[in-house]
Amino acid sequence: xxxxxxIVKEINSLDLEDQKKLLREIYPEYFQKxxxxxxxxxxxxxxxxxxxTRLPPEPNGYIHIGxxxxxxxxxxxxxxxxxxxxxxxxxxxxxxxxKEYYDSIKxxxxxxxxxxDIEKKESENVERYYFYAKELIKREKAYVxxxxxxxxxxxxxxxxxxxxxERGIEENLKLFELxxxxxxxxxxxxxxxxxxxxxAMRDPTLFRINLDPHPIVGNKYKLWPLYDFACAIExxxxxxxxxxxxxxxxxEVQNYIRECLGLKQPFVREYSRFSVxxxxxxxxxxxxxxxxxIVKGWDxxxxxxxxxxxxxxxxxxxxxxLGREIGLSTAEPVIDWSIIESINRKLLDPIAKRFFFVxxxxxxxxxxxxxxxxKLRMHPTxxxxxxxxxxxKKFFIPDIxxxxxxxxxxxxxxxxxxxxxxxxxxxxxxxxxxxxIQWVPEEHCNVEIVIxxxxxxxxxxNNESLKxxxxxxxxxxxxxxxxxxxxxxxxxxxxxxxxxDVYRFIFTHR
RNA sequence: GCUCCGGUAGUGUAGACCGGUCAAUCAUUCCGGCCUUUCGAGCCGGCGACUCGGGUUCAAAUCCCGGCCGGAGCACCA
Numbered sequence: 001x002x003x004x005x006x007i008v009k010e011i012n013s014l015d016l017e018d019q020k021k022l023l024r025e026i027y028p029e030y031f032q033k034x035x036x037x038x039x040x041x042x043x044x045x046x047x048x049x050x051x052x053t054r055l056p057p058e059p060n061g062y063i064h065i066g067x068x069x070x071x072x073x074x075x076x077x078x079x080x081x082x083x084x085x086x087x088x089x090x091x092x093x094x095x096x097x098x099k100e101y102y103d104s105i106k107x108x109x110x111x112x113x114x115x116x117d118i119e120k121k122e123s124e125n126v127e128r129y130y131f132y133a134k135e136l137i138k139r140e141k142a143y144v145x146x147x148x149x150x151x152x153x154x155x156x157x158x159x160x161x162x163x164x165x166e167r168g169i170e171e172n173l174k175l176f177e178l179x180x181x182x183x184x185x186x187x188x189x190x191x192x193x194x195x196x197x198x199x200a201m202r203d204p205t206l207f208r209i210n211l212d213p214h215p216i217v218g219n220k221y222k223l224w225p226l227y228d229f230a231c232a233i234e235x236x237x238x239x240x241x242x243x244x245x246x247x248x249x250x251x252e253v254q255n256y257i258r259e260c261l262g263l264k265q266p267f268v269r270e271y272s273r274f275s276v277x278x279x280x281x282x283x284x285x286x287x288x289x290x291x292x293x294i295v296k297g298w299d300x301x302x303x304x305x306x307x308x309x310x311x312x313x314x315x316x317x318x319x320x321x322l323g324r325e326i327g328l329s330t331a332e333p334v335i336d337w338s339i340i341e342s343i344n345r346k347l348l349d350p351i352a353k354r355f356f357f358v359x360x361x362x363x364x365x366x367x368x369x370x371x372x373x374x375k376l377r378m379h380p381t382x383x384x385x386x387x388x389x390x391x392x393k394k395f396f397i398p399d400i401x402x403x404x405x406x407x408x409x410x411x412x413x414x415x416x417x418x419x420x421x422x423x424x425x426x427x428x429x430x431x432x433x434x435x436x437i438q439w440v441p442e443e444h445c446n447v448e449i450v451i452x453x454x455x456x457x458x459x460x461x462n463n464e465s466l467k468x469x470x471x472x473x474x475x476x477x478x479x480x481x482x483x484x485x486x487x488x489x490x491x492x493x494x495x496x497x498x499x500x501d502v503y504r505f506i507f508t509h510r
Numbered sequence: 511g512c513u514c515c516g517g518u519a520g521u522g523u524a525g526a527c528c529g530g531u532c533a534a535u536c537a538u539u540c541c542g543g544c545c546u547u548u549c550g551a552g553c554c555g556g557c558g559a560c561u562c563g564g565g566u567u568c569a570a571a572u573c574c575c576g577g578c579c580g581g582a583g584c585a586c587c588a
Contacts, residue, residue: 040524056588091588093588145586149564152585153585189586195513198583205585226587227587228588248514249514249584272516273582274522326539330515331516336539345551348550350551408547487548489517489549510549
C-alpha cells in the first residue's frame with residue numbers, strides 16, 4: 001500500500017499535460033468521448049413479486065397537474081413492473097366529499113391516459129376499519145379519549161399523557177361501540193408516544209364522530225376513521241407508495257399502526273411537491289380567484305387543473321413527459337411554462353393541421369387578381385390531407401409597409417395605395433425573395449383567440465393574464481370540432497373552444 | 511417557534527449512495543447562423559451552474575461539521 005501511495009504522489013507531482021501524455025500511452029480509451037445519450041426514464045425501484053400501487057384522490061374538488069403527476073408516477077411503476085393499479089377514493093370525511101367529484105376525477109384520470117385495475121371507496125370499507133380498530137384496542141394500542149379537543153391539543157404540546165389512556169380493554173371496547181352509535185362524545189386514539197419528536201406520533205386520533213351525511217353511504221356511519229388510520233390499513237395492500245412529502249410525518253404513524261396490527265409494510269418513496277411558475281394549485285388559493293371573478297372557473301385556461309390544461313390544448317402525453325422530466329425529485333421544482341409548452345409543441349407539431357389566420361386584419365383589394373381555387377396542404381411535411389381555398393380580388397392581410405409582398409402560397413402583389421383599404425396590383429406567381437405574408441380570402445370566418453399568460457408575476461396578480469386577438473381565418477375551419485387543436489400558421493397552436501358566429505380559440509402556445 | 515427535508519446555469523434535470531473519465535449531462539429560455547413558400551418544426555453554434563465557510567483526503571459537486579436560503583409538517587382535513 002505504501003507503494004501505491006508513492007506512485008500516486010509521483011504522478012501528482014507531474015503537471016497536467018505530462019499526466020495526460022502518460023495516460024495516453026497506457027490507457028488511450030480514457031480519452032474517447034463516452035456517448036451517454038439516453039432517453040429519460042424514471043429510476044428503477046426495488047421490487048419483488050407483484051407490484052401494486054394506488055391513486056388516492058379525495059373527491060372534494062377537481063384534480064390538478066400535481067395529482068396528475070402523482071398518479072402518473074404510481075401508474076407508471078405499476079405498468080412498468082406488470083403490476084396493478086388501485087383507484088382509491090379517500091373519502092372518509094363526510095363534510096368535504098361531494099358526489100359530483102367521484103365522476104369528474106375519474107374522467108380527468110382517464111383523459112390523462114391513466115387506467116386502473118381496481119376501484120374502491122374507503123367509505124364502503126368502514127366496517128373493516130372498525131374491525132381493525134377493535135383489534136388495536138384488544139392489543140392495547142388504542143383507547144377511547146373523552147377529553148375535548150383543546151385539552152388533547154394542549155397535552156400534545158406539553159407531551160403529557162391523558163388519563164383516558166389507562167382504560168382497560170373491555171371498557172374501551174364498550175365505549176367504542178357507544179362511539180359508533182354516536183351516544184357519547186369522544187375519539188379513538190392510538191397509543192403512540194407522547195414524547196416523540198414527531199408530533200404526529202403523540203397519540204393521534206384514529207376515529208372521530210361526524211354526523212354529516214356522506215354522499216355515498218348517507219347516514220350509515222357516525223364514527224369515521226381519520227386519514228392516518230384508513231390509509232394505513234389500505235396501504236397494507238399496496239407494495240409501493242409514491243407520494244409527495246406533505247405526508248412525510250405520517251409515515252411513522254402509519255407504519256406503526258400496521259406494525260401493531262401485523263400488516264404488511266409497503267415501500268414508500270417520497271418526492272417534493274412541485275409547482276408551475278405564476279400558477280396557483282392550492283384550492284384555497286384558487287377559490288377566492290373564482291369568487292372575485294379573476295378566473296372564470298376550475299377549467300380556466302390559466303390554471304393547471306386537468307380541466308384547465310385540457311381546455312388550453314395541453315396533451316395528456318405532455319403530463320407524462322413532464323413526469324419523466326422532473327422525476328421523483330426531492331428538490332422543489334418550479335416548472336416554467338416554457339418547459340410544458342416545449343414538450344407539448346413537439347407532440348403537437350406533427351399532428352396539428354395548418355390554417356391561415358390574420359389578426360387585426362386590413363382589407364387588400366387586388367384589382368386584376370385572377371380568381372381561382374387553390375389546394376394547400378394541411379401540413380408542410382406530414383400527410384394530413386389538403387384543403388381548398390377560393391380566392392378573388394379581396395383579401396384580409398396584416399398591416400404592412402412593404403411595396404411588394406407575396407401572399408404566401410399564392411402570388412406576388414405590388415402595393416399601389418395604403419388607406420383604410422390597401423389597394424394592390426397582381427404581378428405574377430414566380431417565387432421571389434420578398435416578404436411573404438399570411439392572408440385570408442374574402443370568404444372567411446370571424447375568429448377570436450384568447451391568449452392566456454401567467455396569473456401571477458411573483459406575488460403580484462398579472463393584470464394582463466388574459467388577452468384577446470380578433471381576426472379572420474379561412475373558412476376551412478368550419479369543419480373543425482370543438483376541442484381540436486390546430487396551428488394558425490405563423491401565429492401558434494390554438495384549440496377550438498367554442499363554435500358560434502365567432503369561432504373562439506384558446507391560444508395554446510407558439 | 512419547533513421538527514424534518516432540500517439547495518447543480520434564468521428554469522427543469524443527470525452526476526452524489528460507492529470521491530479520481532466532471533475541464534459537469536440533457537432539455538428549456540435567450541442570442542447568432544443554416545434550412546424552409548409558417549415567425550412552427552428541423553439542423554449547427556453561443557451565453558450560462560456545483561449556495562457559502564470550514565474540515566477529511568494526494569484528490570471533493572460527491573464524505574463530515576456549521577452558516578445562509580427555500581419548502582413541508584406541527585387537526586377530532588386529506
